[in-house]
């Protein structure tokens with residue numbers, strides 16, 4: 001992993017999220033306040049503009065820079081949560097000359113843990129964590145077992161999709177959707193959809209290179 005790859009991931013994730021605009025929009029309109037896609041798009045746009053500044057940085061510095069930028073530009077609940085993911089990810093890989101798959105998996109898990117701490121949330125609360133926690137666990141196992149990239153990406157994508165879909169039948173206990181009680185049942189959590197789309201985009205990028 002280097003900063004050129006991070007910049008490519010930003011472009012790929014942005015493209016994929018733009019292509020999912022109507023899905024993400026309608027989910028946050030159904031059980032949120034309708035701003036989630038706007039928040040996410042603003043984050044993608046500032047990161048795209050930041051890309052030339054990220055390129056010369058080490059991966060950990062680039063991740064910290066991304067976190068700080070997201071903290072100051074994305075609103076809503078998701079802004080500080082996604083920012084804390086990148087800040088923790090950067091911290092976890094700080095000082096490493098190269099970031100191999102196992103250390104990336106550890107850093108990803110540290111990022112997810114930072115979201116859980118900041119959001120005071122865990123599994124089963126109908127949030128982005130229902131995608132991120134299972135993916136973090138799986139990614140650590142697959143990298144520990146040195147599973148080949150193609151198979152790893154296929155399994156990670158399936159797990160992200162599964163985590164996103166199970167939020168449909170949940171009652172939310174965190175975020176705006178918890179005010180809806182049982183009326184949130186039947187709708188996928190928008191943040192989990194965003195994370196699934198982003199994870200799929202990164203996996204597709206990695207397997208297409």
Ligand code: ADP
Pocket residue numbers: 028032033034035036037039040075076077078079081115118119120121126127128129174175176189190191192
């Ligand atoms: P807001 O809810 O403030 O309008 P967004 O619409 O940008 O913010 O983001 C909503 C998403 O944030 C939700 O779909 C959910 O996935 C995620 N979320 C909300 N609260 C939490 C929390 N406490 N922990 C983890 N994720 C959360």
Ligand code: MG
Pocket residue numbers: 028032033034035036076
């Ligand atoms: Mg919202």
